[in-house]
Amino acid sequence: MARRFLKMHGLGNDFVVIDARHDPLSLTAAQARAIGDRRTGVGFDQLIVLERDAGADVFMRILNPDGSESGACGNATRCVASLVAGGLGKDDLTIRTISGLLGATVHANGLVTVDMGPARLGWQDIPLSREEDTLHLSAAAGPLADAVGVNMGNPHAVFFVPDAEAVDLPTHGPVLEHHPLFPQRCNIEVATVLSPTLVRMRVWERGAGITRACGSGACAVGVAAIRRGLAERALTVRLDGGDLHIAWREDGHVLMTGPVATSFEGVLHPSLLDERVPA
Numbered sequence: 001m002a003r004r005f006l007k008m009h010g011l012g013n014d015f016v017v018i019d020a021r022h023d024p025l026s027l028t029a030a031q032a033r034a035i036g037d038r039r040t041g042v043g044f045d046q047l048i049v050l051e052r053d054a055g056a057d058v059f060m061r062i063l064n065p066d067g068s069e070s071g072a073c074g075n076a077t078r079c080v081a082s083l084v085a086g087g088l089g090k091d092d093l094t095i096r097t098i099s100g101l102l103g104a105t106v107h108a109n110g111l112v113t114v115d116m117g118p119a120r121l122g123w124q125d126i127p128l129s130r131e132e133d134t135l136h137l138s139a140a141a142g143p144l145a146d147a148v149g150v151n152m153g154n155p156h157a158v159f160f161v162p163d164a165e166a167v168d169l170p171t172h173g174p175v176l177e178h179h180p181l182f183p184q185r186c187n188i189e190v191a192t193v194l195s196p197t198l199v200r201m202r203v204w205e206r207g208a209g210i211t212r213a214c215g216s217g218a219c220a221v222g223v224a225a226i227r228r229g230l231a232e233r234a235l236t237v238r239l240d241g242g243d244l245h246i247a248w249r250e251d252g253h254v255l256m257t258g259p260v261a262t263s264f265e266g267v268l269h270p271s272l273l274d275e276r277v278p279a
């Protein structure tokens, strides 16, 4: 069966969004990988499937290009909020993920704020494979060491470095993503504090590799910088694709504000959804 989709992005972190609220769709990991191939499929950093939810305006399922599922995607949550708000004719929304219920507000200027929920900081929350102080993780690769662990609905390890531009992420990112300290693998951020209100970051995403932006990663970087005493509770995080504004409230919730964009709409050819498609 052919399926309509939207291509959306937040700061160049791009998504195939399939609205399955009226026509349920259950995708296998192999189907997600097929759609995600940038030459033989459509290509995406994350595949988002919208479903109906009895207790929220919408449920969003988040799949990586390797077919794995994630509990959070900050940039896609902004895109989904903007899309669903338009359809429902309201600016304040609730969005459920497998990690919980999020609140979002679409502002008159088009920017969207998502309450990404509380940052979870215990070693079991990240999760780690053994008890460790999440302010100083033991996982290391090349020059990268002494990370801060943060769970934003998905796992993150933030490495502060003198110059984030100089880090060889294609080499060290996958080693750290698969480090034995992280039983569910990990999203890896390298960050340089430019001032107490401005942090530069680059990301190696679990299941996706280098992307131009990662919203949950920007939240994790903000929280990590604040925990280390390097930043104020409201700051700008500068990603390859642009800036996100992050605020860590006293109650633990992390607010993320940034832009959304729609680039095109299309129809998936039925062969991409064929179960026999090679993985």
Ligand SMILES: N[C@H](CCC[C@H](N)C(=O)O)C(=O)O
Residues within 6 Å of the ligand: 013, 045, 046, 064, 069, 070, 071, 072, 073, 074, 075, 076, 154, 155, 187, 205, 206, 207, 208, 211, 213, 214, 215, 216, 217
């Ligand atoms: N790009 C997303 C994160 C995707 C997370 C995914 N790579 C994982 O946790 O496996 C964001 O804006 O937050």
